Each structure stands twice: as C-alpha cells, then as structure tokens.
Amino acid sequence: MIEPKFHPGEEILLDYAGGSLAEPLALVVATHLAFCPWCRRQVAELEAIGGALLEDEEPEPLSPNCLAEMMARLDEGGGPGKGQRGECRADPxxxxxxEPLRSYLGGALASLNWRPVGRGLDQVDLGLGRGPVKACLVRLRAGAAVPRHSHQGLEMNLVLVGGYWDQRGHYHRGDVVIDDDTVDHRPVAECGGDCVCLNVTDAPLLMTGGLMRLLPSRLRW
Ligand SMILES: [Zn+2]
Structure with a gap:
C-alpha cells in the first residue's frame, strides 16, 4: 500500500490519543490510521506518554462491570476508538x-443512499455527531469540480477512493486534507475515476465562485 502524504497533524493526533476529539473527527483520524503507519507510531507514542502520566496519578477504583462492558464493546466492534486499525475483511x-469507517457504512459504497447535491457531486449523510460537527461521504465524478468555496470553520477530507486536486496539491487514498478560512479553492476529481472522501465540517461552506454565491449553501465540500 502506498503510504499517505498528508496527515492530520500533531495537535489533532494528540487530541485523538487523549480521547477528546468529537466522534466525526475521531472517525477520520481512526480511519486514516488504517492507512498510515507513521501516524500509528505517533499515536502509540502519545498514548505511552499519556499512560505514564496517568500512572503518576491516584488510581481510581474500577467499576465491577468495567471489564464486562469493555469486552461487550469489543464484541460489537465499538465506535471510532483506538485499536481498530486493520484493513477490513472481505469487502464488496x-x-x-x-475499519472503523466500514462498520459505520453498513454496506458497500455503491449500495448507499447517495443524494445528488451538485453537478457530478453526491453525498451520504452519516448522521453522526452533535451540534455543528457533521460527517458525510462525498463522491465526485471523475474530472468533475466542486464549485469554488472558502470555509467558515474547519473542514477535513479523508480520501477513500481515487483522488482529487486543488491549487495546493494532489490528494490520494489515505490522505487527510484540512481546510480552514484561509483556503479558497475549487477541488477537482482526478480523471481516472470517481473520488470518494469522508468529509467532516464544523460550519457550512462559503461559496465564493461567481453565480454560486446566489445559490443556497448546502454543499459541504
Ligand atoms: Zn498519517
């Protein structure tokens, strides 16, 4: 497997290792770890540091059901937690x-309820998270472009299939691309095939390209 070139960054990995990321963001990071040995090592080191710090603290008594609850969670496959970093089983x-994204989808990509949101652009809402942080899958047809936009908050894309590019670079399977209010861009899918990304935003996009400013801002990418 070709290793990713774009990563979540140390600050986000630190929050992930500490368990303080919102679920949609943790899902992006946990799924990126399945692709990225470099970030897996970073998270392992951060966890080791966190574990050493915890050992210095007064131990808290475990609840009698603690082990049973942990085992039940492992049996269920759990959420986007740590420790689920392997590539998936036989997949249609x-x-x-x-994993862990595969368990969230409940089926093959082609079987999901894709909703058209623009020319060559479809999405599936994953119904995750509370408040402003939202997660969805976006699919951009080969060679199609997302209308030019900027960001009012943070946007993270994890490339799952194919690739896309903008003025800063080309992004491929496993890459995590983080955009904020300093980025104004027009992402374009590579011509070789459709591009599918896991997309997380914490605010609606700001459409900046000509007539698009007059249209409702329901696109998230
Ligand atoms: Zn990485």
Whole structure:
C-alpha cells in the first residue's frame, strides 16, 4: 500500500490519543490510521506518554462491570476508538474501506443512499455527531469540480477512493486534507475515476465562485 502524504497533524493526533476529539473527527483520524503507519507510531507514542502520566496519578477504583462492558464493546466492534486499525475483511467494494469507517457504512459504497447535491457531486449523510460537527461521504465524478468555496470553520477530507486536486496539491487514498478560512479553492476529481472522501465540517461552506454565491449553501465540500 502506498503510504499517505498528508496527515492530520500533531495537535489533532494528540487530541485523538487523549480521547477528546468529537466522534466525526475521531472517525477520520481512526480511519486514516488504517492507512498510515507513521501516524500509528505517533499515536502509540502519545498514548505511552499519556499512560505514564496517568500512572503518576491516584488510581481510581474500577467499576465491577468495567471489564464486562469493555469486552461487550469489543464484541460489537465499538465506535471510532483506538485499536481498530486493520484493513477490513472481505469487502464488496472494489476498493476496500477500512475499519472503523466500514462498520459505520453498513454496506458497500455503491449500495448507499447517495443524494445528488451538485453537478457530478453526491453525498451520504452519516448522521453522526452533535451540534455543528457533521460527517458525510462525498463522491465526485471523475474530472468533475466542486464549485469554488472558502470555509467558515474547519473542514477535513479523508480520501477513500481515487483522488482529487486543488491549487495546493494532489490528494490520494489515505490522505487527510484540512481546510480552514484561509483556503479558497475549487477541488477537482482526478480523471481516472470517481473520488470518494469522508468529509467532516464544523460550519457550512462559503461559496465564493461567481453565480454560486446566489445559490443556497448546502454543499459541504
Ligand atoms: Zn498519517
């Protein structure tokens, strides 16, 4: 497997290791770890540091049900927690989707309820998270472009299938791309095939390209 070139960054990995990321963001990071040995090592080191710090603290008594609850959670496959970083089992998708994201989808990419939101652009809402942080899958048809936009908050894209590019670079499977209010861009899918990304935003996009400013801002990418 080709290793990703774009990563979540140390600050986000630190929050992930500390368990303080919102669920949609943790899902992006946990799924990126399935692709990225470099970030897996970073998280392991941060966890080791966190564990050493915890050992210095007064131990809290475990609840009698603690072990049973942990085992039940492992049996269920759990959420986007740590420790679920392997590539997926036999998968009906031609390009396998790794855990933990695969468990969230409940089926092959082609079988999901894709909703058209623009020319060559479809999305599936994953119904995750509370408040402003939202997660969805976006699919951009080969060679199609997302209308030019900026960001009012943070946007994270994890490339799952194919790739896309903007003025800063080309992004491929496993890459995490983080955009904020300093980025104004027009992402374009590579011509070789459709691009599918896990997309997380904490605020609606700001459409900046010509007539698009007059349209409702319901696109998230
Ligand atoms: Zn990484």
């Amino acid at each position: 998708d031609p390009v396998p989707i790794p």
